[in-house]
Amino acid sequence: MNIKTQCCGVALLVMLLVIYSKQRKLELASGRVFRVAYFVTMFCLGMDMLSVVLIVNQARIPVFLVLFVCKTYLVTLILVGYAALAYVGTDICRRKPQFRRQLCYYGMITAAFALLIYCLPISLYANADGSIVYSYGPSTWATYVGALFFVLANLFTLVAQKGRIYERQRRAVIIWMGMWIVAALIQFLNSQLLVVGFACALGVSVIFFQFENPELHLDRKSGLFNYMAYTRYMEQLYSGEGKFFVIAVLLENAFQWDIHLKRTEELVAEFADLFLELPGACVFKTMEDEILLVFTEQVCMEQAWEYLQQELPARMGQCQDIQCIPNFYCFRDARCVNSDKELLDLVRYVRGAKKDTLAGSFQLVENSVAERMFSERAMTQKIREALAEDRVEVYYQPIFSIKEQRFTSAEALVRILERDGSMVAPASFIHIAESNGMILEIGKRVFEKVCDFFVQESLADYGVRYIEVNLSVVQCADTGLARDYIRIMDNFGLSPGYINLEITESASTRAKRRMIENMQKLLDYGVSFSLDDFGTGHSNLNYIVDMPVQLVKFDREMIQAYFTNDKAKYVMDAAMHMIQGMELGIVAEGIETEEQYRVMEEIKINYIQGYYFSKPLPGQEFLNFLRQKGQSKQGMEGRPG
16 A cells, blocks of 8 residues: 555654653743644644545445545645744744734635635545555645645745744755655656655654754753753743743853863753752753743742752752852843843843852842943943044143143043034943943044144143043053054154053052053153042052152042041141152142142142133133133143152
8 A cells, every 4th residue: 555655754753752752841832833733744644644545445435434534634735834834933923923913814725725625526546456546636736726825935934034033943944845845746746656745744854853852952961951942932931921030040260160161061060950940940051151040930930049049058068179159140020121132141241240249149130230231232332333433522621730830731531422412421431431342442542632632733832741641441451552552652743752641540450460561661662651540549659659650640539538537638648748759740630619729739739630720621622721821832841740
């Protein structure tokens, strides 16, 4: 009897079922539709074989039963096509909900073809030994038309909705449809070769091994769900409306162990069983040192959070030679972000923000953290656009020499302008630019503008002896700082004596070795340095001794405290006395009143900077300010002390 190919198809599907049943599975919508497609295909093969048996034995079986079975088999072929389309549409509906309506229309077309097949006549043929068995007639022709329709519908959907379908899934469905077309052509040209049913089974197998095999979703080393599983599962959750909750397990110091991360893998394996025991948890390993526990029930999350805090110390005590200690972060509202990618961004943002957290800690993460992340992300984009559109500006705040009774320098301060001309406050973008590394480009851009401004406007003719330019911690640690700044000064033909670079105490503590290397190269070139914000950090005079600086700038807060706090006054007097003993100049920042100025003058502060004289000014306004003060064409008389 001509059912060998169908038997092979059934055997293949049974093998898939065995493999599928032995694996731990992630409950996904596409997986549910795939199971429907699987059983439709199995039913199709069963009806195919049964129709062959009945046709061969039609003389002994009621005609209506034979016809019903044969037509039912033909209908199942249409159902396989619709099942394939529904499978493709599962992920599309999640990203494009209106596609559900199209699937309903396709369902109505399926029903229409089924009704047509049952209503139209069909003819059956079988030779004496049953080796050749086939059907023909209008009902069969309707089946070919319907099958072709759904093949084309699938291919059209795969092309039209390409961006909403996983590439592996799209490729697998194309192979499935290709097999179906080839098998249908073979059977159309040679009706005795009954291969369509087998082609359906083969297509389902391709889908399984390419995309729906549960093993594809598992991390082999830990047994946890992998990153692929995470993206598919979280996309499903975010496309729905229900709440869900996340506990992030982050292994600290993972990448400080060895290059193969052996201990990290061991630790993850040791804790995998603990995580898998938690009721209601889907556990994903998204990176070597990053595990996410996802809950759709709040009570399960709360129980897990309490259980982990109780169980962790005991588990840690059982682990020998622990180098990688997990920190736990609970996100009680994972919908504070909008996608699986944003959730991972938030997890990593929290990790970076809390990098000084003690290992083995448990912390709750509020929604405000996500708001802050989005705010910083928006600011990052704003900075990127400002750099691209050259909206990074330099403002200059004059610095007054008490001894010479004139303005001898100025501090260059970076400003970012909005497209409408409004200004972005430095406090809102400097720390973000430092964290993402964009401060390097900003710093170079500012330095170029300062050099260009000094040369083009001949600032030395106004009595300006140098411009102070700030260096952030990130810039100080940049290996190319000295090379880039020397190149910029050479390009503009600016003498290095006109530049004073400001470093901070925080820079001197966090990037000391690299910073000293950069400073030495720039000093050898002829650039001078000052220590900015003295008094806000550790206020350790050893830094002044170690750093080759010519100026020390007392921070505004320290200056203000001098006038209100006797202890602060004593400390500042002592520090000032020692700094002056080193023959270094002192700049008092934040001077706002004449009274403050007179006090600074009395205690022999060298230079004054603050709103008492002027706020930071754009370049041309700074020049006008100097002209108003009678400073022009005075020439440079040498650098102050």
